[in-house]
Amino acid sequence: MKTYGLYIGGAWVDPAAGQSFEAVNPYTGQAWARVSEATSADVDAAVDAATAAQPGWAGTNGATRAIILNRIADVITAHAGEMAVFESSDNGKVIRETSSQMLFAARLFRFYAGYADKLYGSVIPLDNPQVFDYATREPYGVVGLITAWNSPITLLCNKLPAALAAGNTVVVKPSEHASVSTLELCKLLDKAELPPGVVNVVTGAGETGAALVTHPGIAKVSFTGSPGVGRRIAAAAGERLKPVSLELGGKSPNIVFDDADPEAAAVGALAGIFGATGQTCVAGSRLLVQRGLYDEVTTRLVERAKAIRLGDPLSPDSEMGTVANQPQFDRIMASIEGARTDGATLMTGGGRAEGEGLGEGLFIQPTIFADVRNDMAVAQTEIFGPVLSILPFDTEEEAIAIANDVPFGLAGGVWTRDITRAMRVVPQLKTGVVWVNTYRMVAAQAPFGGTKDSGFGRERGEQGILEFTTTKNVMIDWSGKISDPFAIKN
Known part of the structure; x- marks a missing residue:
């Protein structure tokens, strides 16, 4: 039986409380892996590792981030077959689908690699010609990514490459019902030489997710799952005025x-x-x-x-x-x-x-x-x-x-x-x-997301990377004039 620790700071570590749970193959009915149960202390450690890595990752120029993301895509492609077996063993989905999903995950990394050096700002013409105004897109910092059990790698890669391309570091919490393929992905990130701490994975149930959502070091949360859990996440994040994006259910x-x-x-x-x-x-x-x-x-x-x-x-x-x-x-x-x-x-x-x-x-x-x-x-x-x-x-x-x-x-x-x-x-x-005249078709370029109880925010496409950036506006007065301090300047 395979045994997995937590992936924190580029290393495999034991959970603080020493607890774990079994992954059960829904086809055989047998446990086939043992996965660590993270506590709030483990979440703290993962967020600390991501926080320490974030300035360096954000400070890496977009071209270099693109090279690394393309390397990740290459490694996923090379290991797509074995990754598909891990996912099918964990959630019972047929191999013909999980195999294609792994290649689509690599495609998403390549797509967002292309955006890593193209997060352009904009120059904004103002009424006052002696003020130069521009806006930039900046990463949030450390973001929390929470995924569901039905397509763990696809759901993660709808988020992860966009978050990384934008300069964020991440802490991932996969579903306790299907964690193995996400943990195996961490081994591929090591092969691609992703810097330590840029991606961290904590596994566990709802308590682990709650600790991640409410952690003060998490600047944004992106969640895929049920509407019920999505509401709780939105409420908890709202208490802390923390932005969220939610990809929830459907009755299409x-x-x-x-x-x-x-x-x-x-x-x-x-x-x-x-x-x-x-x-x-x-x-x-x-x-x-x-x-x-x-x-x-x-x-x-x-x-x-x-x-x-x-x-x-x-x-x-x-x-x-x-x-x-x-x-x-x-x-x-x-x-x-x-x-x-x-x-x-x-x-x-x-x-x-x-x-x-x-x-x-x-x-x-x-x-x-x-x-x-x-x-x-x-x-x-x-x-x-x-x-x-x-x-x-x-x-x-x-x-x-x-x-x-x-x-x-x-x-x-x-x-x-x-x-x-x-x-x-x-x-x-x-x-x-x-x-x-088609159904269930996907493309890296096409934005994806819902309305009403299906959530808000978009994944994939250009909108997918903008979800992981925040806008900063800068005004530079080059007139040299001293204005009235008691009247608003425009």
Whole structure:
């Protein structure tokens, strides 16, 4: 069994209280690693290390930071295969997805390496021509990054390279349900010769995260996770007037109009909810289908769902892996039972998947409910699992109303051959991301984030690095004049 310490100041250290917890493989049901449980004292040590390293890192010119970030990208690419195995072993996601996610993580490092020497300021023309005014972008200092268990490396790399490119140092707290791949990433940072203390990792549960959020040495917090925890983090940070960015959950509408390609829409719907076992914040868990295609799309999806290959996450043949942990498995099963009770029509799935090759794994059958009303809990609550609700609609206006009638606002999809309709519908969807005739597509250049209960702030793209900078304005009066001290000068 692998054993991991805390990564602080470029070194592996034992936790102050000597406590640890087991990482359980959701496919085998067996513990496969032991991870340290950090206390507030360990968080103090990590923040101290990041604080000591920050002036030197921020003082390193952008070109040098870019070289280091590109080196990290090279090392991640070289070790993508083994990193994918660590992540799949920790959260049950199929290797075909974790492999591509590791390469996308490297892409994010390369993207932000390109920004490291391009954080331009601006010269601002004032009414007074004898005052020279300019604004600069500066790092916050030490930032706290807290990530979730469903895609640990992708979620971390949505934040980490941007924070580093901007000149911040960081303390990372991964989910206690999936910490190993983040700890293994620290070994790759060493290979890339990242200066000690620039990145520090403390592992543990909610108490560890709370100590990080409330620490006076943390200048900003970036969190990915559930809306409930996000609210607590925002409240705790607000008490200290500390800025936060939150990437939270979703209940995303995937809208299929009568003029859509039914096969393309069915494949997109399949990817939107059964990709990653539905354990993704952008899951297209509400499929809105116009009456003219409702029966056809539903039939296609049921047939496709029944044919999905469940199996060992490390097998390249497996299309869907396990649920990541036992508490999440129990929540999904409770949601399925609730949908039955509320009167939704179960079309396929609805139970634990068992059979050859599935062993003791936390497998749930790909599940589809039809005839769902938008006021049902299954249509309003984020399930975070392989459970699709299909809702019929008649008009474009009805589709938009149903789509927006949830607390969340992260993502959405529109399927239509009519570009005029697409351009008309997209602005009316209250979400941070919309895909048209595709779903669950990512790009380093494209900003990502949500509205309403899905959080605020953006990751990836130019906005992603600006989230880790603060603006400083400078005015230089070169007139030589002495003005009235009791009147504001403009």
